[in-house]
Amino acid sequence: MTQKRREAWNTRLGLVLAMAGNAVGLGNYLRFPVQAAENGGGAFMIPYFCALLFLAIPLMWCEWAMGRMGGARGHGTTPGIFHLLWHHPVAKYVGAFGLLLPVAVAFYYVYIQSWTMAYTYYALCGTYAGITSREGMAQFLADFQGAQTGWGVSGVAYVCFVLTMAINTWILYGGVRKGIERVATWGMPVLIALSILLAVRVLTLGAPDPSYPDQTVWNGMGFLWNPDLSRLTDAKVWLAAAGQIFFTLSVGFGTIQVYASYMQSTDDVVVTGLSTTMVNEWGEVILGSAIAIPIAYAFFGPQGTVEVAQGGAFNLGFATMPVVLQQLPWSVAFGTMWFFLLFIAGTLSQLALMQPLITFLEDELTWRHSTAVLATSALVFGAAHVPILGLTSGALDEMDFWVGTFGITLFACAETLIFVWLFKPENAWREIHRGAQVRIPRIFLWVLKYVTPLYLFGICVAWSVQHSPAVLAMEGVAPQDVRWRWAARLVLVACLGLLVFAVHRAWKVRRAEGDRG
């Protein structure tokens, strides 16, 4: 079969920004501060940096090298890449999970992305101005979502969802270079600039309420950074840190391979991969920690901040932040900046989640780009109705557990095993260093061979033991919510079946063409 000429990134900066855009998401600004505050403050950074060094960075290099290698041979997604690395009939079907995970996350992530778009508009127009309590904003969010209406979703939320889908489809229609790279090239600098502006504003607030002189933003930073070293003996803290690193860097999803497959075969992956990791980490640890929790502390005090942290990431982003930002001078500007930066982060991540299926349809089934984009958008649009309509019944949480928690760790285990052990460690090491600007210390080969797989295996087992029995048995789920939970599972199984069939079909056609050739 003649290999189709694939697109390539226009510039290295564009690639780094697009890949960083893939990694920088809502989790950097909402999930990280909540996790750090709940898991030992500054002490959380010890397991966090261990996970970064021994888990995320080696895994990131593996995924970049796999993607570049596959792209050079016309396979930009994990079914084709795994087939190249491990000549076994099962390999391509294991790779099908690398298509399922991102597209399944896209089913619900697009809805959250649409909230950020709607709230940018609301902040700009002052729609929620005057709501000064967290409870009031939580009610505003519930009314916006409209879960209690007869349809299970409000008209406004649905229109925003459709608009967001249209924007994503339009960008993806432009392709890797003219769509994703172009958006990332302006979107990431804007995102970083807005984050710095907000962080500077927050850190120069002092004590906004003179009657509470101790409630300063720097004491709020202390809430995040004062270490509780006794928590280091708690295994849950180490798991939480590993989980946060996983989510924030988007490793184990199958998305990094896809972006890396559009590199040239001799482009460096060591420094480029490390750069995207560092941009993401800088954005998370420095900017992510300097905005939401410190400002919440300054306005609500220590007890209020504990409640905010326990309320979770959505509560922090959509209920707490609008309330506190309203109390600043230039509240409209800062509220708009906050939600717009979340919208950019959400959009760049959503594009990365939808691209793998598009690449698969183009590379393996030789579909035209426009057809592949429309088919992927149609699938995401249709399947998104389950998490949208079953939002209050926990359909979104159900999908998030199986895909965003369990699925990615299992898939990361599989890809490490295939790339490092089945492809052979020396081959993997050579592939990572092809065209590299710098040599990685050889100790990382040992880390790749033993530490990373064991670390991953440990997380996988721990999470399975901790959460899977309860989730499987639907413990604590209200009877009326069970059908939505099952609907979410059914969508995932149906989607996996469809992808396995598509992989089977692609290889059958390939074999037939090979026989004819």
Next chain:
Amino acid sequence: MTLWGWMFLSVSWAVLTYWTVWCVVKIWHAPFPSDES
């Protein structure tokens, strides 16, 4: 914020800033085949 809090914050921010700048400098000075094509 306690002294330990300041220490954890300073070390984390310094390490991340150093490596981010190191990466930016490396990328700035190195050729990238795609740039030339």
